[in-house]
Amino acid sequence: MKLDSRIPSGPIAEKWDKHRFEMKLVNPANKRKYHVIVVGSGLAGASAAASMSELGYNVSCFAFQDSPRRAHSIAAQGGINGAKNYRNDGDSIQRLFYDTVKGGDFRAREANVYRLAQVSVDIIDQCVAQGVPFAREYGGLLANRSFGGAQVSRTFYARGQTGQQLLLGAYQALEKEIARGGVKMYNRHEMLELVTINGVARGIVTRDLITGKVEAHVADAVVLGTGGYGNVFYLSTNAQGCNATAIYRAYKKGAAFANPCYTQIHPTCIPVAGEHQSKLTLMSESLRNDGRVWVPKKREDVGRKPSEIPEEDRDYFLERKYPSYGNLAPRDISSRAAKEACDDGRGVGPGGRGVYLDFADSIKRLGAREIAERYGNLFEMYQRITDENPYEVPMRIYPASHYTMGGLWVDYNLMSTIPGLHVIGEANFSDHGANRLGASALMQGLADGYFVLPYTIGHYLASNQFEKVTTDHPEFRAAVEAVEQRTARLLGINGKRTADSFHRALGRIMWEQCGMARNETGLKQALREIPAVREEFWQNLTVPGTGDSLNQQLEKAGRVADFLEFGELMCLDALHREESCGGHFREEYQDAGEAKRNDDAFCYVAAWEYTGDTSAPVLNKEPLAFENVHLATRSYK
Amino acid sequence: MSGTMNIKLKVWRQAGPKAPGKFEEYTATEVSPESSFLEMLDVVNEKLVLEGKDPIAFDHDCREGICGMCGMMINGVAHGPSKLTTTCQLHMRSFKDGDSITLEPWRAKAFPVIRDLVVDRSPLDRIIQAGGFISVATGSPQDANALPISKMDADEAMDAAACIGCGACVAACPNASVSLFTAAKISHLGLLPQGQPERYRRALSMVAQMDLEGFGGCTLFGECMAACPKGISIDFIKRMNGDYIWGAITEKPEKVTLGSG
Numbered sequence A: 001m002k003l004d005s006r007i008p009s010g011p012i013a014e015k016w017d018k019h020r021f022e023m024k025l026v027n028p029a030n031k032r033k034y035h036v037i038v039v040g041s042g043l044a045g046a047s048a049a050a051s052m053s054e055l056g057y058n059v060s061c062f063a064f065q066d067s068p069r070r071a072h073s074i075a076a077q078g079g080i081n082g083a084k085n086y087r088n089d090g091d092s093i094q095r096l097f098y099d100t101v102k103g104g105d106f107r108a109r110e111a112n113v114y115r116l117a118q119v120s121v122d123i124i125d126q127c128v129a130q131g132v133p134f135a136r137e138y139g140g141l142l143a144n145r146s147f148g149g150a151q152v153s154r155t156f157y158a159r160g161q162t163g164q165q166l167l168l169g170a171y172q173a174l175e176k177e178i179a180r181g182g183v184k185m186y187n188r189h190e191m192l193e194l195v196t197i198n199g200v201a202r203g204i205v206t207r208d209l210i211t212g213k214v215e216a217h218v219a220d221a222v223v224l225g226t227g228g229y230g231n232v233f234y235l236s237t238n239a240q241g242c243n244a245t246a247i248y249r250a251y252k253k254g255a256a257f258a259n260p261c262y263t264q265i266h267p268t269c270i271p272v273a274g275e276h277q278s279k280l281t282l283m284s285e286s287l288r289n290d291g292r293v294w295v296p297k298k299r300e301d302v303g304r305k306p307s308e309i310p311e312e313d314r315d316y317f318l319e320r321k322y323p324s325y326g327n328l329a330p331r332d333i334s335s336r337a338a339k340e341a342c343d344d345g346r347g348v349g350p351g352g353r354g355v356y357l358d359f360a361d362s363i364k365r366l367g368a369r370e371i372a373e374r375y376g377n378l379f380e381m382y383q384r385i386t387d388e389n390p391y392e393v394p395m396r397i398y399p400a401s402h403y404t405m406g407g408l409w410v411d412y413n414l415m416s417t418i419p420g421l422h423v424i425g426e427a428n429f430s431d432h433g434a435n436r437l438g439a440s441a442l443m444q445g446l447a448d449g450y451f452v453l454p455y456t457i458g459h460y461l462a463s464n465q466f467e468k469v470t471t472d473h474p475e476f477r478a479a480v481e482a483v484e485q486r487t488a489r490l491l492g493i494n495g496k497r498t499a500d501s502f503h504r505a506l507g508r509i510m511w512e513q514c515g516m517a518r519n520e521t522g523l524k525q526a527l528r529e530i531p532a533v534r535e536e537f538w539q540n541l542t543v544p545g546t547g548d549s550l551n552q553q554l555e556k557a558g559r560v561a562d563f564l565e566f567g568e569l570m571c572l573d574a575l576h577r578e579e580s581c582g583g584h585f586r587e588e589y590q591d592a593g594e595a596k597r598n599d600d601a602f603c604y605v606a607a608w609e610y611t612g613d614t615s616a617p618v619l620n621k622e623p624l625a626f627e628n629v630h631l632a633t634r635s636y637k
Numbered sequence B: 001m002s003g004t005m006n007i008k009l010k011v012w013r014q015a016g017p018k019a020p021g022k023f024e025e026y027t028a029t030e031v032s033p034e035s036s037f038l039e040m041l042d043v044v045n046e047k048l049v050l051e052g053k054d055p056i057a058f059d060h061d062c063r064e065g066i067c068g069m070c071g072m073m074i075n076g077v078a079h080g081p082s083k084l085t086t087t088c089q090l091h092m093r094s095f096k097d098g099d100s101i102t103l104e105p106w107r108a109k110a111f112p113v114i115r116d117l118v119v120d121r122s123p124l125d126r127i128i129q130a131g132g133f134i135s136v137a138t139g140s141p142q143d144a145n146a147l148p149i150s151k152m153d154a155d156e157a158m159d160a161a162a163c164i165g166c167g168a169c170v171a172a173c174p175n176a177s178v179s180l181f182t183a184a185k186i187s188h189l190g191l192l193p194q195g196q197p198e199r200y201r202r203a204l205s206m207v208a209q210m211d212l213e214g215f216g217g218c219t220l221f222g223e224c225m226a227a228c229p230k231g232i233s234i235d236f237i238k239r240m241n242g243d244y245i246w247g248a249i250t251e252k253p254e255k256v257t258l259g260s261g
């Protein structure tokens, strides 16, 4: 497989402008003749579908929820970055670029990141014009806060519901286009297969989740904006339906999967409380602006009430280890520090898996009212779940699976290794390297959907001839048949275990062996265990009911089946990467707890290619060159 | 932390939109008060599946009170007994050992049942299509700070924009009116300077769509606001009515086209 990243030549600051000029355009009158399928209606999918429809393309958009507004982007809390420098605190496109490359631990592609920083500015303008009610100051101008991994305040927010408000903006633009007839929306439809003809993406196969009908859809280009695969860990901050199916099916059809082992474990989530727990709730990282993270210095203090532990017996471990960033150290670093404290027997709460996030000092300094203004809804949410009042008792937090930097490999045009298949948002691998900075996922999803893909897809369409095909084409028929057979197979096993129980089993393996810390022995063990769970799945699964109506167990089983293969790919990638970088911490490669990168051997994107054997994919490498931000050890001390 | 509980459930089961429905009884045993309401149902479903029976279908996704996907009548109350709380955020500590809980889908003509507790809420999307947006094409805007907006207006717009589109207001309303949902969007956009050019025709078309979908009229009972998990205020309905009346007087009729963008 040849990986051509198609990075335009020239100085980094001019690449995107130059590329935009060089790309071919589609004549306005011809645009409606092109049919583009967008799978996903999150920030990436909805913004792309709406923008392409505005340009005149004929768009179909698919989502598995009952309305595009429910995509998981809705849950993002903290904010979105934009290099506006409204605070006059030294921000710039260059600095956002630099922070993102460094934050990603030098494992992202410079050209993409620079473009992301450039368009970040337009995103804020676009959203405000759509009516996104960002927080404002008394003078009427936009407010900002700071986020982990940055020393400037460049994060825009709408209370603790930034994702909701941004998604509603994109959703409303999408509904406007649906009403106009430019987009046809397919809610409660799940994509189960990608269709390629002569190696080119020409459509998808979906299952209507209400009627069970398996349908083929033909298009001139396919876009996947299907989100991340964080649910491979079973417990995560993701919504229940988040899955790897769309991207994993595309991988099996030939799209390279890049850096699957780069997953982000978010430091501030509510710890696990019970055995039937179905999800972990994130407490926005913005809380770390005013909350101080600590554990008792002495193990014997772990059971004591926090208020009874005197100041000198507390270990504010982030402030101690990373004095210049303190509580705002990047996520990977903060998560690992919390894990270390708990491994050391100083964790608090049930099972000793928690650290305090304490607002007492800020409440003293700013008053409870100001704290309520900043975080009121997050405090309420915490109290609703834990029955504890964070104005009085410090919050307890623990890291949880949250975001996945890995995803389908894409070139500068956001096209995968399958011509015509474009991938946007969390589903691609492109901009965050080995670790994503806070408030940058929303930015990337909207950058891809509003400002990058609408250009690059035009170039793809204008540069190629499309043979007319219908769903009668043998490739479409074969794909439909494959989906029907798979559904029948899942329904026909009649075993004794639920899809959920297999998902939990997989999640345990992934969390233990391929979570916050990884090592060769553990990964090899996981690589033995996962195929065994998978084998049992196909022999002992039970799915009640039929395939011709709403069957949530069947949906779940299909997603778990893909996770059971995908988990293996993740472990293979983690095993091969014999270095520590960003979210990928290999215990063998460290300097007294700090990640040790190996730029000589691993400064590349690992793009895995499916071979037909789930356990033996082929590794392709895209070398990474750092011409503008010089390779350096990432330090937040 | 108290011990576990046993809960009796009476659940509306309906195989499809046209199938007749009926209540069936189940027992949820050894429920931890720390678990969420939906986790309690997960355990009941896991047991049903292992017995080879159809599990109870219910909608959910984020399980943190923001996507608006979940929702059911719990003992006759939309989203259950806790104020300002979606079904997914309800915790079993709100119940006690031995309680009986009746579960029903949202009941409204405009929301037909799909299966068990799952209903079709697509009318809500169509109301947004009728005008719940600001027509601004990607790439055209001015600088975000070019137009200051008073903090008060921005905050109030945000209060309205917090609606999650769950439909509880419809389910709670004796007339099955969708006014609170519609008013929330009309107010969110109408409170902002960017929303002014389309303000009145937005109100006219969204209200027209609401009627077209078969929702009932609003008589300002206030049940909607009591059930709303996001505390959307009924004052927004008054605002919507004002915009509607002003629109009816001032807007030229040919401008009121459905979903015009």
Ligand SMILES: Cc1cc2nc3c(=O)[nH]c(=O)nc-3n(C[C@H](O)[C@H](O)[C@H](O)COP(=O)(O)OP(=O)(O)OC[C@H]3O[C@@H](n4cnc5c(N)ncnc54)[C@H](O)[C@@H]3O)c2cc1C
Binding pocket: A039, A040, A041, A042, A043, A044, A045, A062, A063, A064, A065, A068, A070, A071, A072, A073, A074, A075, A076, A077, A078, A079, A080, A081, A162, A163, A189, A190, A191, A192, A225, A226, A227, A228, A237, A238, A239, A242, A243, A245, A246, A282, A402, A403, A424, A425, A426, A427, A438, A439, A440, A441, A442, A443, A445
């Ligand atoms: C709790 C939480 C808080 C966060 N907070 C922040 C934050 O403050 N700032 C920030 O920058 N980022 C944040 N993130 C990350 C960010 O929200 C996500 O990375 C981003 O929203 C992903 O957007 P997306 O459009 O790529 O995917 P999603 O929003 O996940 O959308 C995926 C879409 O694909 C559809 N889909 C998926 N699979 C299929 C299929 N097989 N068939 C059909 N449709 C399918 C779904 O229906 C959905 O419409 C947060 C994430 C979480 C979990």
Ligand code: SF4
Binding pocket: B162, B163, B164, B165, B166, B167, B168, B169, B170, B180, B181, B184, B224, B227, B228, B229, B230, B231, B232
């Ligand atoms: S107004 Fe409240 S109850 Fe009605 S849909 Fe919105 S959030 Fe739900």
Ligand code: FES
Binding pocket: B059, B060, B061, B062, B063, B064, B065, B066, B067, B068, B069, B070, B071, B086, B087, B088, B089
């Ligand atoms: S499941 Fe998302 S609001 Fe309840």
